[in-house]
Amino acid sequence: MGLIFAKLWSFFCNQEHKVIIVGLDNAGKTTILYQFLMNEVVHTSPTIGSNVEEIVVKNTHFLMWDIGGQESLRSSWNTYYSNTEFIIFVVDSIDRERLSITKEELYRMLAHEDLRKAAVLIFANKQDMKGCMTAAEISKYLTLSSIKDHPWHIQSCCALTGEGEKLFSVQTTALNHLVDLKNLVCFRQDLMSWCLIAHMVVCFIILYTFYIKG
Numbered sequence: 627m628g629l630i631f632a633k634l635w636s637f638f639c640n641q642e643h644k645v646i647i648v649g650l651d652n653a654g655k656t657t658i659l660y661q662f663l664m665n666e667v668v669h670t671s672p673t674i675g676s677n678v679e680e681i682v683v684k685n686t687h688f689l690m691w692d693i694g695g696q697e698s699l700r701s702s703w704n705t706y707y708s709n710t711e712f713i714i715f716v717v718d719s720i721d722r723e724r725l726s727i728t729k730e731e732l733y734r735m736l737a738h739e740d741l742r743k744a745a746v747l748i749f750a751n752k753q754d755m756k757g758c759m760t761a762a763e764i765s766k767y768l769t770l771s772s773i774k775d776h777p778w779h780i781q782s783c784c785a786l787t788g789e790g791e792k793l794f795s796v797q798t799t800a801l802n803h804l805v806d807l808k809n810l811v812c813f814r815q816d817l818m819s820w821c822l823i824a825h826m827v828v829c830f831i832i833l834y835t836f837y838i839k840g
């Protein structure tokens with residue numbers, strides 16, 4: 627029932643959602659962005675600054691910011707945070723050595739005030755690589771189950787191996803899932819606010835009737 631209301635809510639509030647794609651350098655962020663956009667593998671070079679593209683999924687507009695992940699650029703990630711609704715956090719599933727840095731960056735980012743309300747989609751990318759970690763292993767190492775203040779979802783993927791359509795549908799399903807989740811949270815918050823206001827109005831009427839009027 628909640629999801630039906632959430633869907634109606636999102637239908638009437640058809641706005642643009644800001645998404646940031648972050649993660650360490652070489653994780654596959656730019657490759658994923660262009661898979662989303664063009665459904666094909668593009669040749670990438672390390673991103674200096676950011677790339678921004680708009681994609682539309684079932685009437686929902688996403689403004690996707692792909693942010694360079696090199697160490698020297700990470701301190702400026704926070705300049706992209708304001709009004710962000712969704713974070714796509716890309717993990718290179720073969721890069722075991724830097725998993726602790728990945729974890730540090732993830733939690734530093736989630737603690738930022740501007741991302742308080744953001745939902746997180748974690749991509750365990752490069753699943754085509756031999757010996758890569760599974761999404762479950764990454765989830766365990768990153769202790770994702772301890773994240774209680776953000777809706778999150780982890781999804782394994784491979785941005786490279788010609789599974790564009792599959793990747794695209796996986797991503798859109800996951801994004802829609804996050805939109806539903808987020809709308810549900812907003813709807814509940816709004817409902818609580820309206821209940822509170824209604825409660826105050828009723829109290830005021832009772833007070834007015836019994837004490838002021840007579």
Ligand SMILES: Nc1nc2c(ncn2[C@@H]2O[C@H](COP(=O)(O)OP(=O)(O)OP(=O)(O)O)[C@@H](O)[C@H]2O)c(=O)[nH]1
Nearest residue numbers: 651652653654655656657670673695752784785786
């Ligand atoms: N094997 C494999 N390689 C991938 C995959 N996704 C991306 N790559 C490769 O990984 C390298 C880095 O990809 P990018 O998309 O440029 O990485 P990035 O996260 O944008 O890196 P920065 O811009 O430096 O932050 C490229 O050579 C990609 O072709 C994947 O799923 N599997």
Ligand SMILES: [Mg+2]
Nearest residue numbers: 655656672673
């Ligand atoms: Mg890039």
